[in-house]
Amino acid sequence: MTLLTRRAWLAGLPPAAGAAVMAAGILSVGLDLLGHEALSLAALALAVVLWCVLAADFTTRLLHDRGRFRTEADTPAALTAVAATTVLGARLATLGLQTLAAVLLALAAALWPGLLTAVVLHWRRRMPGAAFLVCVATQGLAVLAAVLAAEGRGDWLAWAALAASCLGLLLYAAALVRFDFREVAGGAGDHWVAGGALAISALAGSKLTASAVWTGGAHSALRTVTLVALALSLVWYAVLLAAELRHPRAQYDIRRWATVFPLGMTATACLSAAQPTGVDLLRPLGEVLLWIAVGAWLLTLVAMAAARRALSPH
Template identity: 60%
Template structure:
């Protein structure tokens, strides 16, 4: 029994060395899987889904280990915006599984996200600060992630779920305004990668609007209002995309940082939102934009995944060192 507790403690310490924003790796890989499926690259899409699911499972086990074995660590991260990547990642996977027709899996992931979301969101909102980094927009992303999954599942579950999705969609927009008021705009030039969530939050909001339109629950003036709102959101997202890209060109930040997953996710989400909004509104040129942006996102995923893999190798080497057995959290080797 004592040896088993030691193993759990070592695993908790091993996982705790990764910041919560690591969940953005699942979000990024999962949304690329969605985009690749929408553009007909099903085999590559399924491979990406398998990678995202495997990482989600590992992080979920680690998440549980920290709660059980290191409550102090849990309390120190549960009230920070990056913790909401757990909710967002779960909903992204749910959307992809629903596209595969695996509704029971998608519903199960929705239930998990619904149980975790209010607890984390309330904790994060209670500890919000001014001049926040881009991760602050995760309060919107997590909420819109729930809305998207509800809207996608509505045809299978019932129209009532579409109405729940609409409420979450509106709440997500309110939370976006709150996050924008707190965002330190200097992050456009100095951020380590998560500044891109400022645009990604609008992208997932536009995706939600497109899925609500596609649900067929609304008609007449309500449908027209929803269509206009969706198009405005995707336009604002593309504007953010241009601003953030200019920031990267003006101040290149080429070294690997785990927060770069929070760059890949908005790139992929903007592509998927463009594709979905095009299908829902009939604006044809958005499909071409979405296809181009998807391959930009894939190109960005490759070096970030390489840096992540190198970090994993470094952690494995640290675990094999004598210090790995003393129960202390392991250091993450940073490569600049």
């Protein structure tokens, strides 16, 4: 592929490409929880590179192509910019890079209100699975804030995380009533976000449950919400997997990265929730689900490469 062709391909990437950053980032988090440091760092490096490429493209459109920027900002996929930034920040925080993670939290928080408002104002009936990104982006803020609070950045971040998590659950309900359930059988990949949004809600809940800020009844309530959200995400996982087997969709679509992310997020939520909730069976379940997510990531990468070769001039 020539340099000119490569630049044209990058310039043509839609906002949905942000799900590729989210997928690599959450796999890095999950692999770290299992102690696979080398693989985790490799996934993180890929996520960082992809994030930088997409951030540069985002900035270019904002400064030089405002018409396209406004059009794309109205779509739910635009919120992958917020979600990808928070997932990346959460992993960097675990490496001791709390200051950088805090900068990413501030950036994501600055982007979130405008993008969320634009998306919600353009909601309609029978939305695709990307509609649940309103929840994912909001819960991403909750996860990163809770992680930084646990790293000693202030209890106020834990309270902010709780507020964001509660709002995320409300946004999930709002998206659910607009979701076109026919997407389960015919969606191009982002229909998996219906379950992934609950998984990241459970991940946020697990981080809040592990916090020393809440004790007694508040801790018990957070634990219950975490387990309910996780259980519902696993139900979605089973339903969506059965639908994939019943209605195979083998052709590559960029929205397939929005399938990999929920797979990795569900696995990571199980791994993260095991200790604070006291449900030990979640860890082996999370380990199995994580390797399934890694396999899905590899398959999607191969499918993407094949699709690019098919489109490249010979």
